Amino acid sequence: MSILSISNLSKSYKKQKVLNRISLTIDTPGIWALVGPNGVGKTTFLNVLTNLIPADSGDVELLGNSNKSFQVFKEIAYLQDNTILFDYLTGYDHLKYLCDIHKLSKKRVPEVAGYVGMENYLKKTVGSYSLGMKQHLLLAMAMVNKPKLIFLDEPLNGLDPTSAILIRKILLELAEQGTTIILSSHNLAEIDRVTKRILFLKNGKLIEVDMNDHELVNYHLVLSEPSKAITILNEKGFQVEELDNGIKVRLQNQSLNNLIDSIKEHAIEIVDIQKVISGSEKLYESLYEV
Ligand SMILES: Nc1ncnc2c1ncn2[C@@H]1O[C@H](COP(=O)(O)OP(=O)(O)OP(=O)(O)O)[C@@H](O)[C@H]1O
Secondary structure (H helix, E strand, C coil): CCCEEEEEEEEEECCEEEEEEEEEEECCCEEEEEECCCCCCHHHHHHHHCCCCCCCEEEEEECCEECCCCCHHHHEEEECCHHHCCCCCEHHHHHHHHHHHCCCCCCHHHHHHHHCCCHHHCCCEHHHCCHHHHHHHHHHHHHCCCCCEEEEECCCCCCCHHHHHHHHHHHHHHHHCCCEEEEECCCHHHHHHHCCEEEEEECCEEEEEEHHHCCEEEEEEEECCHHHHHHHHHHCCCEEEEECCEEEEECCCCCHHHHHHHHHCCCCCEEEEEEEEECHHHHHHHHCCC
């Protein structure tokens, strides 16, 4: 049984084709990032997958059941944006309501609130919440029924570093426990921290990428004589670029030891050396011609 199986999924708004015969299968648990520029169709895609809005054509199966079956909603969760929250209700009310729907004990409320660190404001009305506090509540709501598959639309929006770190830890923990998370986000640096698997949405199609195949490793070096080093390294076939405060080298067939030895044998001092991995932002730039 696949965790997620999509075949020939299409959705248009009037003449605008947002999803164009998309097919995708996910068989292994983990985190999958959904990425694309504003207005490309990420929210539409998540809404169609969870059957909040109907597709024009195509089929979706979540955890082996059609996304139109009632069973699916016991096992999945969809964290939408905070417009689904009610200002005059407390965080507790929201979580208790979901426990009732899922026929779970209300003991699950403090459990899940504690998990996302919102015990202090659980009993306050949502109207008094900051953006980050609302994001915590939404994540807690998504976790109430211990779902095996979670769709998250921009869960990192408006979070301070403390909250972003906490949510990252929670996502990684859930993934480790076997949950599959489809995470729509514009925060590419954060995505690189949680997953190598990215679904880029472009022109109505998904481009599935394993970042392990696309990462570029460069070394940034601060040197006593950068110009001399550039000449020497170029002669030896290294791919070198000048930086404001040093040089950048991309290794191809050479090892890091080759690089260091080549510099040292000309008595050039290496003041600093850093490994820099270029992640999804580079790929995003080339895919969307930024
Ligand atoms: N109900 C609707 N009626 C008509 N057009 C819509 C509707 N909902 C979305 N659209 C259009 O569909 C396109 C995709 O919108 P969507 O919200 O799915 O994009 P997104 O990738 O989630 O954007 P963002 O990153 O800004 O949240 C946009 O051009 C949008 O204007």
